Amino acid sequence: MANDAFHLNDISVATLLERQSLKWRRYEPDVIPLWVADMDFPVAPCVQRVMEKSTAKGDYGYALRDGDQPAMAASKAFACRMEQKFGWRVDPADTLVINDLVQALFASVIAFTDPGDAVAMQTPIYPPFRDAVRDTGRRIVANPMPDDGRRFVIDAKDLAERLDGNVKLLFLCNPHNPTGRVLERAELEKLAQLAAEKDLIVISDEIHSDIIFDGRRHIPFASISDEAASRTVTLTSATKSYGFAGLRCGVVHFGSKSLKQRFEARIHPRLLGTPGVTGIDATVAAWTSGEPWFAGALDHLQSNRDELIATIGRDLPEVKVRSPEATYLAWLDFSALDLTETPYDFFLNKARVALSPGAAFDPACERFARLNFATTRPILAEALARMVRAVRGRS
Amino acid sequence: MANDAFHLNDISVATLLERQSLKWRRYEPDVIPLWVADMDFPVAPCVQRVMEKSTAKGDYGYALRDGDQPAMAASKAFACRMEQKFGWRVDPADTLVINDLVQALFASVIAFTDPGDAVAMQTPIYPPFRDAVRDTGRRIVANPMPDDGRRFVIDAKDLAERLDGNVKLLFLCNPHNPTGRVLERAELEKLAQLAAEKDLIVISDEIHSDIIFDGRRHIPFASISDEAASRTVTLTSATKSYGFAGLRCGVVHFGSKSLKQRFEARIHPRLLGTPGVTGIDATVAAWTSGEPWFAGALDHLQSNRDELIATIGRDLPEVKVRSPEATYLAWLDFSALDLTETPYDFFLNKARVALSPGAAFDPACERFARLNFATTRPILAEALARMVRAVRGRS
DSSP states (O other): OHHHHTTTTOOOHHHHHHSOBHHHHSSOTTSEEOOSSOOOSOOOHHHHHHHHHHHHHTOOSSBOBTTBOHHHHHHHHHHHHHHHHHOOOOOGGGEEEESOHHHHHHHHHHHHOOTTOEEEEEESOOHHHHHHHHTTTOEEEEEEOOBOSSSBOOOHHHHHHHOOTTEEEEEEESSOTTTOOOOOHHHHHHHHHHHHHTTOEEEEEOTTTTOBOTTOOOOOGGGSOHHHHHTEEEEEOSHHHHTOTTTOOEEEEESSHHHHHHHHHHSOHHHHOOOOHHHHHHHHHHHHHOHHHHHHHHHHHHHHHHHHHHHHHHHOTTSEEOOOSBSSEEEEEOGGGOOSSOHHHHHHHHTOEEOEEGGGTOTTOTTEEEEEOOSOHHHHHHHHHHHHHHHHTOO | OHHHHTTTTOOOHHHHHHSOBHHHHSSOTTSEEOOSSOOOSOOOHHHHHHHHHHHHHTOOSSBOBTTBOHHHHHHHHHHHHHHHHHOOOOOGGGEEEESOHHHHHHHHHHHHOOTTOEEEEEESOOHHHHHHHHTTTOEEEEEEOOBOSSSBOOOHHHHHHHOOTTEEEEEEESSOTTTOOOOOHHHHHHHHHHHHHTTOEEEEEOTTTTOBOTTOOOOOGGGSOHHHHHTEEEEEOSHHHHTOTTTOOEEEEESSHHHHHHHHHHSOHHHHOOOOHHHHHHHHHHHHHOHHHHHHHHHHHHHHHHHHHHHHHHHOTTSEEOOOSBSSEEEEEOGGGOOSSOHHHHIIIIIOEEOEEGGGTOTTOTTEEEEEOOSOHHHHHHHHHHHHHHHHTOO
8 A cells, every 4th residue: 555655654642742743732642633734644755854954964044045045946846836736837936935824814815905895715714714804804704615415515606695895805725624625627717707707816725735635636726717817816835735834834826916016015025024944945845856755645645534434424424524525634514413512522522532623614613523634544543433432422 | 262162163164165055155155255144153052952853853743832832932932031141021922923033123114103104223224124114115214323433322412303203113223233332221221211202112123132242231122111111122033143044033022012012903913924943943942051052152253353353453454443342243444445346346356255235234334344253263364364465455
């Protein structure tokens, strides 16, 4: 099995508990943490090599890479990768390299809207999307994703009805966190048409675009058409698929020169800072040489996903779940269990498994939770067994 | 000699040229780079250890430190250090941890002034001070530092005259880059009095506050009085004195809760991002355990400074220089040489020594250059010998 070759099951709970990570240190050691979107695998060898090389040299001063600012190396690696993976040609000069994508969400809201304006987004949604709107004095326009009996889908009709003149921005998350949907060309084209009609700027968070299962293809929103590109800011980062979120590094791509100018007229790039060189070096290594490792990681994640969906179908049939097309996150609906507490509290207390509480993604989703399956098979199996026992053992 | 114990002279040009650093890669390999404010020494053992430990574990995910966000560890280390070194008690909760201090300069201008407002600063000055004002559509009010025959001084009378109602902010740089002055209590008190009279916010960049010679003492501006603190934002970072600017990490301290609130009402902290965990870990290590190494580095720097001043006095007596009281930077006035090009161009072309051009610090200082003496003694001696030969060999 490909994943065995990459030893993704070799890491032990004891080793993971030695990490000084948010995922493994937030809860007591007997809790299995399947929450924050971090992977439990050792990083790709190319990432580890670049870190070891930099540490061996003790070379931590103001850095230059290939005769330029380090950020340009990340921008160039981004451009190469977009063309190779998605056939999308971009100019490195149209990017900004920043710490993390939450920073980019806040910056985009401030740059492209005024207080009182509204930002539309498909819900449920990764909580910082909500924070970036609410905490800057803007208004959230929620466009819920209904389950069409097969999967969660974009409700373009509902969105169109909600797009009043106050909505200036559409926050897109594709692949979608937490539903795991990979939006298809027709869906993206419909959104692009709406954006054009209503003159919206689209902020497209595509951080999960590597983690796509079953041979599906990710389509960058800005690659749909020149018109779509001209109004699209694409956000991505290698940290999610290569497991180094602590080092920080994200790329913001503007689909037109004028969009970048408009952004920079409100947000000076030096206000955002540039990430440390370890984050940049790791990003360049991952995007340039990380594909062989990632192929193994992806096999492992897909196989974990299949195990998760099979276990739920067999042992927890009351739990509604759609098999994620992307991401290492599953969005679970526990409503039919009629738990007396939230699923988050129930599984933390009764199964010692930490999920992400559904209400953080959507106030209407209190009976949901998100499960992160980017761990070893034994850990995932143990967590699922505990969850099944807790549900079956309810009094 | 203390510095020998720390092997600060052991590093060779060949090793330095292997660095991927801005300082050593910007120019051709035959140029001795005495420009950007980075040191040529290996980092402190405690910094190297923390980097090696983190690399050995490959632990790069979302991080936790002592049960809290990593930024809090840097804030706590900052608070401990301020009390121990300067007897200044601060609350870690009154800080923000950011990438770099240039980011903080831009953020402060945007938070505390409006376009068209003015920001006062002592000139010459570290170029990003100028950028942060000009690039955000504000106006620079220059308060030149005259040479009183002994050293560069604050001209408080001139400053008072320039403080019209448009000046909302005073950018202080203490110790001062590029003159190397350590402002004394009387000078700081005079500035605090002016700030109170004119209701100015003071942004005090104290990044060089470790690098103080001849037993002088740094006084944090905010420690002058509660009144001064209430209007002061202090900026500092371990990266300058411990040599890891590429990793990024700076601390912004607000002298009152209401000042922080006022800042955050205009600049949401999540817009600024948080630095990668390597920069934070290195900062905590430096501030917690770096003092023994730094004492040796400081001895070395002071001895380099003495050698520089002695050489100039003996071999380049036309060059005016005041012995820096702080920083590893010397501000050299080459006016009397009547060079036909700027000193920067002259020494780059004729001596193959790269200095920082004076005009970047003050348009009126075209005949000045800044020299960074944080290198090994042999490299410094070679650079000075080349400079002397170039001046003496002029036709």
